[in-house]
Each structure stands twice: as C-alpha cells, then as structure tokens.
Amino acid sequence: MKSVFFTMIAVLLSTAVLAAEGLSIDISSSAVERGQNVFISNCNACHGLKYYRDRDHMSGYAPLMDAVTAEATFGAAPPDLSLIASARGKSTHGAEYVYEFLTSYYTDADGRVKNRAFAEETQTEGVTAMPQPFLAEDPELKAKAHDVAAFLYTVSDPSETERRSLGKYVMVYMVVMTALLYALNKLTWKKVNKKLER
Numbered sequence: 001m002k003s004v005f006f007t008m009i010a011v012l013l014s015t016a017v018l019a020a021e022g023l024s025i026d027i028s029s030s031a032v033e034r035g036q037n038v039f040i041s042n043c044n045a046c047h048g049l050k051y052y053r054d055r056d057h058m059s060g061y062a063p064l065m066d067a068v069t070a071e072a073t074f075g076a077a078p079p080d081l082s083l084i085a086s087a088r089g090k091s092t093h094g095a096e097y098v099y100e101f102l103t104s105y106y107t108d109a110d111g112r113v114k115n116r117a118f119a120e121e122t123q124t125e126g127v128t129a130m131p132q133p134f135l136a137e138d139p140e141l142k143a144k145a146h147d148v149a150a151f152l153y154t155v156s157d158p159s160e161t162e163r164r165s166l167g168k169y170v171m172v173y174m175v176v177m178t179a180l181l182y183a184l185n186k187l188t189w190k191k192v193n194k195k196l197e198r
C-alpha cells in the first residue's frame with residue numbers, strides 16, 4: 001500500500017519538475033503564428049526557408065533578394081534559416097540564440113555596430129554583415145524577436161514540437177492512471193480485510 005502511495009508522489013513530483021523546467025521560448029501556436037508574420041515582414045527580404053512546408057508554401061520560402069545581390073550588398077550571403085535553430089544549439093537553445101542575436105546589437109565607443117551574441121558564437125569581435133532587422137526603438141522589438149525565434153524553432157524541428165505537446169498528455173494520463181490504480185488498490189484491500197475479519 002505504502003509503495004503505491006510513494007509511486008504516486010514520485011509521478012506527481014516528476015510532473016511538477018517537468019512543468020517547472022518549462023521553455024524560455026514559448027512555442028505556443030499563437031507565438032509561432034505571430035513569428036511567421038514577423039519572418040515574412042522582417043526577414044524574408046534576405047533569408048529563405050527552403051525546408052519549410054505548409055499548404056500555401058509547398059516548396060518553402062525563397063528569399064526575395066537573390067543570394068548574389070545580397071552578398072554583394074551586405075558582404076556575406078544571408079543563410080537559409082530552415083535549420084538555424086537546431087544548428088545553433090540543442091533543444092530550445094538554438095532558438096534562444098536567435099532571440100539573443102536579434103536583441104543584442106549595440107554601438108561600441110568607436111561608433112561601430114556590433115552584436116554580442118554573434119561575438120560569442122563566432123569568437124570574433126561581433127561585427128555581423130546582417131543589418132539590425134528591427135528599429136532599435138521599436139517597443140515590440142523583444143516580442144518580435146521572441147516570436148520569430150519560436151517560429152524558427154518549429155521550422156527546424158516540427159516533430160519536436162509535436163513530441164512536447166504529446167508529452168504533456170502522457171504525463172496527465174499517467175497521473176490519472178496512478179490515482180485510479182491507487183484508489184482501486186485501496187478498495188480491493190478494504191474488501192479483503194473485511195472478509196478476513198469475518
């Protein structure tokens with residue numbers, strides 16, 4: 001009897017731990033949807049998503065500017081972003097990097113525009129060929145960066161998103177099952193004990 005009780009406590013605790021671990025990037029469908037719009041308005045001029053698929057984009061997004069022109073203009077070819085979120089880190093770390101990259105532009109003492117996240121990632125002084133994609137004073141800069149990072153996360157690993165939401169249901173199912181089995185166990189022993197008493 002006691003061991004059932006402890007199993008139940010353990011299951012409940014592990015659920016709590018899983019829930020608390022959370023994600024610093026919210027990959028809810030509303031964030032992802034907003035992020036897709038951010039991508040279209042702020043990134044697609046230079047970047048493509050050749051592996052992205054939905055009903056309206058059977059062959060992904062092509063960048064509006066061709067790679068040769070972009071490279072001549074900015075000094076580096078804008079990479080395709082289909083896999084960037086998994087290329088820059090495991091789990092949601094890659095998406096966190098995208099967020100950091102988009103929000104860590106600054107101007108140094110000599111007036112040069114640099115990027116903190118890019119400096120760390122590339123082990124350079126952080127001069128990136130990518131111009132700051134949002135106006136520095138845009139009050140929604142952080143929200144836009146967050147949402148587009150969430151979108152790029154689901155683009156780079158669509159099945160991971162499914163696994164995560166499935167995982168939640170599995171945990172709920174396990175908690176409910178444990179509670180039911182515990183109750184059933186209690187009931188059974190109550191009956192047995194009654195019979196033994198007689």
Ligand code: HEC
Pocket residue numbers: 038039042043044045046047074076077078079081084098101102118121127128129130131133148
């Ligand atoms: C005006 C063109 C342009 C726009 C608009 C643009 N980018 Fe870029 N982006 C570039 C270029 C060029 C590079 C290559 C930078 C380099 O290697 O220095 C790049 C690189 C990147 C990288 C890779 C950084 C790394 O670690 O190597 C990411 C991620 C990225 N862009 C995300 C975005 C997102 C998200 C948006 C929209 C919010 C966006 N970019 C908008 C031109 C652009």
